Amino acid sequence: MRDKIYLGLVHYPVYNRRNDIVATSVTNFDIHDISRTCRTYEIEKYFIITPVDAQIELTKRIIGYWKDGDGKTYNTDREEAFSHTEIIDSIEDAVKKIEIETGKKPKIITTSAKIYPNSISYKELSKNIFEDDNSYFFIFGTGWGLIEDVMDMSDNILEPIRGNSKYNHLSVRSAVSIILDRVLGEK
Numbered sequence: 001m002r003d004k005i006y007l008g009l010v011h012y013p014v015y016n017r018r019n020d021i022v023a024t025s026v027t028n029f030d031i032h033d034i035s036r037t038c039r040t041y042e043i044e045k046y047f048i049i050t051p052v053d054a055q056i057e058l059t060k061r062i063i064g065y066w067k068d069g070d071g072k073t074y075n076t077d078r079e080e081a082f083s084h085t086e087i088i089d090s091i092e093d094a095v096k097k098i099e100i101e102t103g104k105k106p107k108i109i110t111t112s113a114k115i116y117p118n119s120i121s122y123k124e125l126s127k128n129i130f131e132d133d134n135s136y137f138f139i140f141g142t143g144w145g146l147i148e149d150v151m152d153m154s155d156n157i158l159e160p161i162r163g164n165s166k167y168n169h170l171s172v173r174s175a176v177s178i179i180l181d182r183v184l185g186e187k
Helices: 028-040 053-067 070-074 076-082 091-102 122-131 148-152 172-184
Strands: 005-010 045-049 085-088 107-111 136-141 156-158
Touching: 005 028, 005 091, 005 172, 028 045, 028 053, 028 076, 028 085, 028 172, 045 091, 053 070, 053 076, 053 085, 070 076, 085 091, 091 136, 122 156, 122 172, 136 172
Parallel strands: 005 045, 005 136, 045 085, 107 136, 107 156
Antiparallel strands: none
């Protein structure tokens, strides 16, 4: 069922270029652009995931401006986009929240630029979503990607997005848009 899709953008725990586990910064572009994309594809909730107090406060102020402040009347489309955006401390807290809302644990779908044994095609995942009554939680990483413990918790890992070159380092905003369109776009 298409009405039970959730998305998480993880800022911790992720890898940096040296393969250290770090917390990355929340960016204004990711808040805005992914909120708009999620609203376009009717995502139930977009979770911005970080445990860093300063990042939580900044993100709340940005979202608050558009939902409750002057931005609400300045650009009502932005207010609508942010109506499904929420900041949360951890992946585990997001999963618990989804369980409370839907009555069961969501299927966890992670993303990577690598192939894994439990990789799934866009076509197969789309078919599953439209044919079953499970909720789905798409998890995207920032920095240099989700840590292995997060990948291990997934039910499936989406196949990588492939361009026409060996270069493969899309912005997460672009990846979210491409993936949601491939899985949930017009049939």
